[in-house]
Amino acid sequence: MIFRHDPEIDPEIEKISEWRRNRFRVLVCIDGSDEAYEGIRYAAELAENDETDIILLYVRPIDQGLRSGGLQVRVVRQNMLDWGLELPGIQYLKRGLEMLIDPESLAEDWTIHSDHADSWGDPLGDNKIEYQNEDGKSIVLKLKTAPEPASGILDQYELGPYNLIIMGAPSHWRAEWNSFWGAGVVQKVAAMSPCSILIARQLPEGESTKKGHLICTDGSAHSMESMCQDAVLAQICGHPITLFCTAHAHSTKDEAENILLEAKGMLAEMGVKVQNTIVRVGNPVSTIVETGRDFDIISVSDSGKNRLKRILVGSTSFSVMGAAETSVLNVH
Amino acid sequence: MARLSLVRDSLQTHSSGNGWSTLRMRRQSYQRLLVIKSYINFFYFWEKRWFFVAMALGVFMLSQPVPEGLSPEGMIVLTMSVVATVLFVTEPIPLPTVALLIIVGQVLLLSIPSTIVARSLMTDSVLFIMGSLMLAVAVVKQKLDKRIAWMIVRVTGTQTSRICFGISVVSGLLASFIGEHTVAAMMLPVGITLITLTSDDPKEVRNLAAVLLFSISYGCSVAGIGTPSGGARNAIMIGYWKEFFYDPSSPETYKYLVDYLKWMAYAYPMFLLQLPIVTVILLFTFKPEYSNLSRAVAKLRMQVQMEGPMKPGDWLSIVFFILILWGWVFMSSDIGMGTVAILGAACFLIAGLVRWEDVNSGVNWGVVLLYAAAISLGVQMKNTGAAEWIAENFLAILTPLGADEGLGLWAAISTLTTVVTNMMSNGAAVAVLGPIVLKVASVAGESPIVIGFITAISSAFAYLTVVGTPACTIVYASGYLKTTDFLKVGWRMAIASIIIMLIAASLYWPILESIF
Numbered sequence: 001m002i003f004r005h006d007p008e009i010d011p012e013i014e015k016i017s018e019w020r021r022n023r024f025r026v027l028v029c030i031d032g033s034d035e036a037y038e039g040i041r042y043a044a045e046l047a048e049n050d051e052t053d054i055i056l057l058y059v060r061p062i063d064q065g066l067r068s069g070g071l072q073v074r075v076v077r078q079n080m081l082d083w084g085l086e087l088p089g090i091q092y093l094k095r096g097l098e099m100l101i102d103p104e105s106l107a108e109d110w111t112i113h114s115d116h117a118d119s120w121g122d123p124l125g126d127n128k129i130e131y132q133n134e135d136g137k138s139i140v141l142k143l144k145t146a147p148e149p150a151s152g153i154l155d156q157y158e159l160g161p162y163n164l165i166i167m168g169a170p171s172h173w174r175a176e177w178n179s180f181w182g183a184g185v186v187q188k189v190a191a192m193s194p195c196s197i198l199i200a201r202q203l204p205e206g207e208s209t210k211k212g213h214l215i216c217t218d219g220s221a222h223s224m225e226s227m228c229q230d231a232v233l234a235q236i237c238g239h240p241i242t243l244f245c246t247a248h249a250h251s252t253k254d255e256a257e258n259i260l261l262e263a264k265g266m267l268a269e270m271g272v273k274v275q276n277t278i279v280r281v282g283n284p285v286s287t288i289v290e291t292g293r294d295f296d297i298i299s300v301s302d303s304g305k306n307r308l309k310r311i312l313v314g315s316t317s318f319s320v321m322g323a324a325e326t327s328v329l330n331v332h
Numbered sequence: 333m334a335r336l337s338l339v340r341d342s343l344q345t346h347s348s349g350n351g352w353s354t355l356r357m358r359r360q361s362y363q364r365l366l367v368i369k370s371y372i373n374f375f376y377f378w379e380k381r382w383f384f385v386a387m388a389l390g391v392f393m394l395s396q397p398v399p400e401g402l403s404p405e406g407m408i409v410l411t412m413s414v415v416a417t418v419l420f421v422t423e424p425i426p427l428p429t430v431a432l433l434i435i436v437g438q439v440l441l442l443s444i445p446s447t448i449v450a451r452s453l454m455t456d457s458v459l460f461i462m463g464s465l466m467l468a469v470a471v472v473k474q475k476l477d478k479r480i481a482w483m484i485v486r487v488t489g490t491q492t493s494r495i496c497f498g499i500s501v502v503s504g505l506l507a508s509f510i511g512e513h514t515v516a517a518m519m520l521p522v523g524i525t526l527i528t529l530t531s532d533d534p535k536e537v538r539n540l541a542a543v544l545l546f547s548i549s550y551g552c553s554v555a556g557i558g559t560p561s562g563g564a565r566n567a568i569m570i571g572y573w574k575e576f577f578y579d580p581s582s583p584e585t586y587k588y589l590v591d592y593l594k595w596m597a598y599a600y601p602m603f604l605l606q607l608p609i610v611t612v613i614l615l616f617t618f619k620p621e622y623s624n625l626s627r628a629v630a631k632l633r634m635q636v637q638m639e640g641p642m643k644p645g646d647w648l649s650i651v652f653f654i655l656i657l658w659g660w661v662f663m664s665s666d667i668g669m670g671t672v673a674i675l676g677a678a679c680f681l682i683a684g685l686v687r688w689e690d691v692n693s694g695v696n697w698g699v700v701l702l703y704a705a706a707i708s709l710g711v712q713m714k715n716t717g718a719a720e721w722i723a724e725n726f727l728a729i730l731t732p733l734g735a736d737e738g739l740g741l742w743a744a745i746s747t748l749t750t751v752v753t754n755m756m757s758n759g760a761a762v763a764v765l766g767p768i769v770l771k772v773a774s775v776a777g778e779s780p781i782v783i784g785f786i787t788a789i790s791s792a793f794a795y796l797t798v799v800g801t802p803a804c805t806i807v808y809a810s811g812y813l814k815t816t817d818f819l820k821v822g823w824r825m826a827i828a829s830i831i832i833m834l835i836a837a838s839l840y841w842p843i844l845e846s847i848f
Contacts, residue, residue, distance in 0.1 A: 032811055067798075067802065069699070070802075071696070072693065072695065075468075083478075083521035083525060092811075192375075
């Protein structure tokens with residue numbers, strides 16, 4: 001039996017980790033909702049870059065049994081498979097793959113490798129299909145079993161690591177103090193995620209001509225760094241960039257303008273062109289949400305506050321994620 | 333780990349200091365706090381927070397003075413029930429663990445000898461739950477679903493509304509005898525096949541999918557009340573009637589031994605009345621995109637033809653099925669429903685129609701344990717007088733509202749059960765509420781049979797949430813429905829069902845009471 005830390009295996013793992021560190025790895029979590037497919041569309045834009053790997057993940061909760069009256073849902077799934085029907089997770093992953101790779105080129109340019117492991121005592125367990133092309137770029141479909149989706153997604157991160165997690169926006173977002181009564185999957189992952197996270201939202205119909213990324217900054221070193229990261233992403237996708245800063249009062253408006261000037265300069269040094277800059281006066285959350293309405297993605301910088309601080313002081317990035325009407329990228 | 337060793341090093345550096353200062357003491361205790369913090373996984377506590385809340389609630393309740401009219405043992409059982417309910421609803425730990433805690437609690441807190449607790453776990457109701465789950469796997473494995481589907485569309489034709497009604501009727505008729513989870517598991521592929529054969533794009537058939545799949549789940553849900561073998565809750569209620577009111581020495585109490593036919597006389601007409609309403613509500617709520625499914629039906633016929641003629645095994649399983657039904661109807665009052673169920677499961681296994689491995693992996697045995705523990709706790713609620721105490725207080729609250737008798741009380745109990753059952757599984761809801769409502773009936777001078785039926789039947793009204801009834805959970809696993817769909821149609825179903833039940837309780841059941 002080969003153990004993970006067998007000396008013969010270690011260099012192999014090290015090699016894989018080294019390879020992964022040099023790639024931009026995106027974990028897209030899907031649940032079959034329209035918002036999740038919107039996330040895949042964004043991932044597809046990133047995937048045009050050769051250094052990007054995309055991992056599509058569907059997490060199936062393990063059988064609780066009690067809810068289905070003591071009859072395991074696995075019996076139902078088996079029955080569906082016997083009828084030649086596809087299980088929901090596989091259906092979603094297949095549709096996602098079609099959005100990422102042209103079905104015609106799939107057979108010619110990509111090699112396929114699949115893997116299976118039992119987990120949580122469930123025979124269906126974890127399944128993985130990896131599509132790799134000549135340049136080493138890979139698209140992975142992963143069907144994972146976990147006690148609940150949020151922990152499955154965070155477990156998957158541990159196997160990664162990943163640079164970006166993309167998730168579809170939930171139907172409702174609980175206030176931080178209210179999450180004691182139970183928060184949704186997306187909110188949980190957003191709170192615990194060690195890497196940047198994009199909450200994808202569907203544009204209302206007929207509003208396809210939006211203005212690219214709205215990158216928010218407050219002038220702190222941390223937020224400037226986040227801004228640079230997102231600016232690079234936006235440039236890879238070919239999206240125009242608008243910088244945004246909120247001044248708390250009219251008296252500090254000049255200060256905010258100076259911050260944006262400095263930010264523009266930083267990006268110019270990196271060779272990134274800024275299309276526009278905006279300064280608004282008022283509450284940061286409401287001004288960002290309102291201005292962001294016309295953009296594809298609002299980018300905010302995660303302040304790294306823990307749960308207690310988020311409850312007591314509030315976190316702009318978290319509030320924007322919940323309240324915005326378009327996609328929000330929370331850069332860690 | 334790097335951080336941890338750093339903190340430890342700094343602690344060592346400072347511990348051998350000389351002199352005394354408040355500042356250093358503060359710093360040291362802060363550093364100690366850091367070390368402790370790095371040892372403890374706070375996320376674990378956050379994830380399991382409801383377990384700790386429940387335990388704290390338990391300790392708080394036990395530390396309070398015992399209210400007047402309640403015995404100290406009654407207080408302990410009441411506390412255990414409240415803690416178990418919080419754990420059932422919030423699920424911070426695997427649910428069978430709650431069963432284990434109930435068993436341990438009875439021995440440690442109530443000082444009941446463990447042999448007696450162990451004996452109270454296995455009753456005919458529990459045997460029935462176990463047997464019917466094994467039967468469920470056996471029946472699903474027989475692959476008769478395609479033939480049933482074909483039989484439905486042959487009778488109904490290709491019109492969507494008629495197919496939906498046909499699916500509801502057949503799912504309902506079957507589910508009323510063999511349990512809703514079995515039929516939902518069998519019929520789900522039928523529904524999905526009809527949907528996918530109509531269109532590959534899920535968006536194009538969203539409403540059609542909702543109507544077809546809800547026809548299965550609600551058809552099964554309304555049927556689960558029809559006979560005692562329709563669901564675990566029915567068996568539990570029959571067990572409670574016997575445990576609470578039956579006294580072999582008093583012929584007057586013989587009416588509390590509810591047999592299969594008596595249950596059917598009370599509940600079956602209600603189920604039949606609900607069937608057409610299910611289809612009307614579904615068609616009215618979702619308005620399917622296709623009014624005719626001829627393309628899908630033609631393809632389905634091809635699939636069934638490929639199956640070939642019925643095999644001897646298929647006939648044998650139908651014979652077994654009929655024998656089990658016969659046993660339930662005519663023999664269950666003598667040998668018990670549980671015995672018939674496990675005999676049926678044994679027959680399927682002996683004939684080689686199902687493998688033990690399939691039965692073993694298809695049944696969640698933890699559920700059997702959970703029902704066993706919940707029933708045993710329910711019996712303790714009666715024995716210690718806790719159920720009676722809650723019943724008296726419950727009535728005292730209802731009296732000012734004028735709902736302490738008759739229709740008002742029935743409506744109150746039905747609403748209470750509907751709310752509880754939407755939060756936890758319906759079997760667990762009946763196991764928890766059963767002892768209380770039966771005592772309410774005796775205190776208020778109402779018929780325990782009527783109140784018992786109202787509770788058992790209302791526990792099937794969990795149309796609003798995915799977790800409410802097994803059929804809803806199974807159908808939701810198809811991935812075609814959203815949780816909001818359940819809300820959209822569920823409230824209409826709940827109102828219609830409550831009205832039908834109250835009409836039956838006030839007009840039809842009194843006639844039956846005079847007969848039996």
